[in-house]
Amino acid sequence: MQYDKAAWEKMGNSFTNNYEIGITDFRLNIIETVIKLQPECSNLLEIACADGWFIEQLRKFGYNNNYLGVDITSNLIGRAKNRMPNEIFTLGDAMELDQLADNGFDFVMCAGILMHIPDFRKAIMQACRVSKKYVIFSTYGTYLESYNVHDEKNSFLNYFYNLKDILTSVPPTFQLMEFKSFKRQNFDHMFQYLFKRAE
Numbered sequence: 001m002q003y004d005k006a007a008w009e010k011m012g013n014s015f016t017n018n019y020e021i022g023i024t025d026f027r028l029n030i031i032e033t034v035i036k037l038q039p040e041c042s043n044l045l046e047i048a049c050a051d052g053w054f055i056e057q058l059r060k061f062g063y064n065n066n067y068l069g070v071d072i073t074s075n076l077i078g079r080a081k082n083r084m085p086n087e088i089f090t091l092g093d094a095m096e097l098d099q100l101a102d103n104g105f106d107f108v109m110c111a112g113i114l115m116h117i118p119d120f121r122k123a124i125m126q127a128c129r130v131s132k133k134y135v136i137f138s139t140y141g142t143y144l145e146s147y148n149v150h151d152e153k154n155s156f157l158n159y160f161y162n163l164k165d166i167l168t169s170v171p172p173t174f175q176l177m178e179f180k181s182f183k184r185q186n187f188d189h190m191f192q193y194l195f196k197r198a199e
Helices: 005-013 025-040 053-060 074-083 120-130 163-167
Strands: 043-047 066-071 088-091 105-111 131-142 147-151 156-162 174-183 189-197
Touching: 025 053, 025 105, 025 131, 025 174, 025 189, 043 053, 043 120, 053 066, 066 074, 074 088, 105 120, 120 131, 131 174, 156 163, 163 189
Parallel strands: 043 066, 043 105, 066 088, 105 131, 131 156
Antiparallel strands: 131 189, 147 156, 174 189
């Protein structure tokens, strides 16, 4: 399965980052986790960086290490570069990060995107492949059966995964360090998983 890249480019032209509403509980948890692990992580890869909101917040919170942002949408990459001109952003597909080396990043962040990816298992494997130490995933989830919801506005399917979906997709070289669930009003939960590569 592959993205409808034309649809994503169209979406990118009118993208409004709902992160602008502020730093909610699960976003703050990601920021605090990155900052806490900064002493042992020299660089950070953000998969699906959109318009650069997260790295802007991380810098405000004191993140000082190297960063690379990847997104499939050229329009959003352009907006990210305008927003944070001193950062590095590049085009990339979460399911095919072939341009990135194995174990190339101490920390890999994949926040709020798995639910939009046609083959989430492939994206998880890619994130783990390029991670040397830590990976954090944040995605809509359910404790029961997985299901899809059609987003009529953007003509996308949103994929809601249960715990088993995610836990069985991460390679055995990674161990779950932390799991958190944040209740949302308009869908089941926002799940966050922090994994560490086994030494």
